[in-house]
Amino acid sequence: MAEKLIGKDIVPPDLVAKVTGRAKFAEDFRAPGMVFAKLLLSPMPHARVRNVDASEALSMPGVLGMLTPDDLPEAPPRSERALTYEPLYEGEPILAVAAVDETTAADAVERIKVDFEPLPFVLDPLKSLHPNGPNARTEGNYFFRSRDPEEQGFRTLKWTEADFAEAGEGRMPMGEPQTEWTVGDIDAGFAEAALVLDETIVHQSLSHHPMEPRSAMAYWQNGKLYLHTSTQSVAQTRVGVARALDLEPDDVVLIGEYCGGGFGSKIRGSPIQLVPALLSRKIGRPVMLRITRYEENYIGRSRPGFQARVKMGYRADGRVTAVDLYIVEDGGAYGSGDFRTAGTVASLSYQPLSMRLRGVSLYTNTPPRSAQRGPGGAQIVGMLEPIMDKAARQLGIDRVAIRRINAPDNNGWLGPQRASLTSAYVREALDKGKEIFGWEEKIRLSGRRNGTKVTGVGVGLSPFVGGSTGFDGLLVIRPDGKLYIHQGIGNLGTHSIADTARAAADVLGMPWNRCVVVWGDTSNHLPWSSVQAGSQTTHAHTRANHAAAMDAKRKLQEIAAREFGGSPGDYATADGSVYLRSNRLQRMSFAYAARRAIQIGGKYSGHELADNLNAVTVTSARALAGQGLVAAARDTYRHEGSTWSFVVGFALVELDVETGQIDLKEYTAVTDCGTVVHPRSLAAQLHGGAVQGFGIARSQKWVFDPQWGVSFAKRFYTARPPGILDVPLEMKWGAVNKPDPQTPVGAKGIGEPPVGAGSAAVASAISDALGGQCLCRTPLTTDVILAALEGRKQPYGPLEIHV
């Protein structure tokens, strides 16, 4: 019997290509006759294009054509299009020019005369809520969603002068919300509280900064679109592209074998990937659009910032009695809804006896938002965890203990519907983290002064949703005796293509060296899969591959029973053979079984398929039919409640009280993500996500000139995401490793919660080094910390953003 693969380190099948540089990313592809496109971006935050004069550009030698918004298919009124005549943020693409090389294309763009009519703009959602404040869009400042199409549409929300006046100096005003929900009786909750904290907190907006910008190359052949693009997901991106271009999915061949990071910004690729596709169709040449880092900073998506008012009530024993949360979300040019998830996460983290969420999300003339690794969760965790520290100090309770007191367990709940959980082993994670980090010893170092350096110790708890269900698995056992595991998910660096394949290998007892993972190119016949986002994949696709492998196993047992007699249940599979349990010598190799499956046909060869499969899977399975034993199944395993994973982060920092400089010395992350599938890959997620969190807490940001509405943080050195030298040498990790009872492999997703844990643990440690002072904003840059240390006025107002 092959050793179980789940829980073991393996070498992912893409590793050698990546480390040797042989892996081809979107911009590495070439096609005969290929030309290059360059974009013309809006120089102002909100404008209307009155006229475009491209005559000079189009007459230049080597220039082949231009794509304008007029060439794009229709799209719903609120949705973002690849190009626009009404740019809603500085840097929004207006048009694209194709030329024989990029230099010529850039020179041509420079010679285009665009007549922009500047329109009012707003960078701060609170300013848009002012009675006379500007709206980011001519149609209003938010979009009201409704099932009733009569009701749905753009609206304008303004608060009253009284709303703004009511709030004291520096406190966030709270006018009419767009959304409100309450669980329990919050008045009673606060009445019962021995301690009530009321804070105004600001969390920055920040760019995703994937290493690979969203480049794409496209050409058309016999009516089919071939699109090489940088995308997190493959099967779903193909469908998205087909829908956007009004094509059948079969008429799109999508190639995305490698993706240099997405973090939620390339879930189905990007709107801009349509530009080379349409431009190629228009000029009849393959078109490459290489997105530069400068462009990536505008169109590369971002996490929405929050301005929040948080009121929390605590019993003397530390139990949270009430959470009253009001979030104003900066939705950027095209809107966002992170604040809803933030409310759900807050309810889950603290299991409050009562809770109210109120929120508004407004358009601003800043770059588009999208999910960013732990959307809503990472923000609220980074904002609320320091408040938990403050309460613990005032109540005289250990900071890990106060989280343990309020942590959810298997009976926990979340959100306005008080949804149930599939599993939660948060206390176990806190206990394990305390042990690995050495909390008891480290907490004794808290506040210790060594010269000008003060030690601070912090902890942060971060939940995030960890799985979806109902997708398809597709496997082929070919006459070469190998198991081909087809994956419609993407390959954005998480090893999910390999790790979720192991569920199938384990069901069949197949050694890993006889498994082939097929991924990244839809012409290789991929099944319908989850988006590679929302930390869904580990959960969704260990399930789908498990289901498909069970289908394969049944078919192998049936073929063996037909051949050797007895009933299918008398047979088992291992090491590439199906054998009689009572006499292992009575066996048939998978290679032979595959040939038999082809001969028998019907369901064995993929000519008959289950009727609950997605149409994408059916098409792929039909294309594979007859090539071996084909197994295709939909995940219909039982699943009640919501699946969430948890990460607890621990950090130790040294703060220099004369300079405000922070040295992050140690970091430990411990997770409850169910069964550990791949330890080394899990460590990479826990630590890699934490590094993004360190950036949130310490350095990464946006800066806009408020008068002109243009961005300065459009280079790495001004946006300041953390680099490797900002990562502590000492990084540890651990996992509770208890299976989730509602999924066959027991594994939950883990991509997202590490970010909030890193951010919160570092913010908590900085606050600890400051003697418990909570600065109530991110990022905690040198200037902010030094002003606090020196007792000087803070450089930014308590509600100021994009600074």
Next chain:
Amino acid sequence: MAVIRDMIPAFELFQPTSVDDALSLLAQHGDDTWVLAGGLDSFDWFKDRIKRPKVVVELSGVEELKGIRSTEDGVEIGAMTTLTEVATNSEILANYGLLAKAASQVATPQIRNQGTLGGNVSQDTRCWYYRGGWPCYRAGGNICYASAPQAMNREHCIFGADRCVAVNPSDTAPTLIALDAKMIVKRANRERVIDAEDFFIGPGTDITRMTVLRPGDLLTSIRIPATWAGASFYWEKVEDRKSWDFALVSVARAMRVSNGSITEARVVVNGVAPYPMRLDAVEAAVRGRPLSEETAQMGGEVAIRRAKALRHNDYKLPLIRNLVRRALRGRPA
């Protein structure tokens, strides 16, 4: 005409192999010529198509501009010597550790392998309005956007504002002033030896340049005299992150101490003025004073006497005060 960034426009490239050839190319092509050393500042400008020289003279093939050699009175460093070499050279480490330390903290290891000492001191400012192509004073316009009432200027100056409030970004520049280095500048048939302190200029002198270098000039080497060899040194750079960041504020200090008293000190700060700024008042105030916390405190206060914060950079006052204090305590950083 539309603006496009991140795409270097075509230029004529010359790659001379001798200083004489380089100088004649500079003389021949005049004002439209750009001298390219490591490229880390230049390529940003080129990519953004804001500085668009017709001719670029690239110096990596000029061997005589590279390397570090001992002289009768100290050491001479070729302008094209990499920052990595400066940071790891045994003589510089032994006698002029101040420079080695500053060079070792420039940007990232990769940038230090490519970036040169001559390039580092010749850098243009990183004011994000100016670098963004705004038509400010420094760019030939008639306004400073960074000092407007709502402007974002946390990284701008607290001293020396004169229409422009940008700061000098170089890490090595203040250490060269502290070491009393001499900059060797050649032009056609002329060689000038310029004190490092005079090499850097403020907007009052010429608002479009950060140094005395004019088109046609070539910084060939930097001589460090033995004056401060082996003295007590202090260097510190405060930055927002450790990977590739310019100093918010930095301090370089060379000092000689005798019988517990400061006999002589040179204290230079950067990130606070449009040029690396020597704190003469501090130097004078501490001369002859005992090496003590009291002296350090006093020196720190003197350092910020004439400082004036903009809207968002008040923190630079306590920061430079504290750094000067630390520098004067006499303990190694």
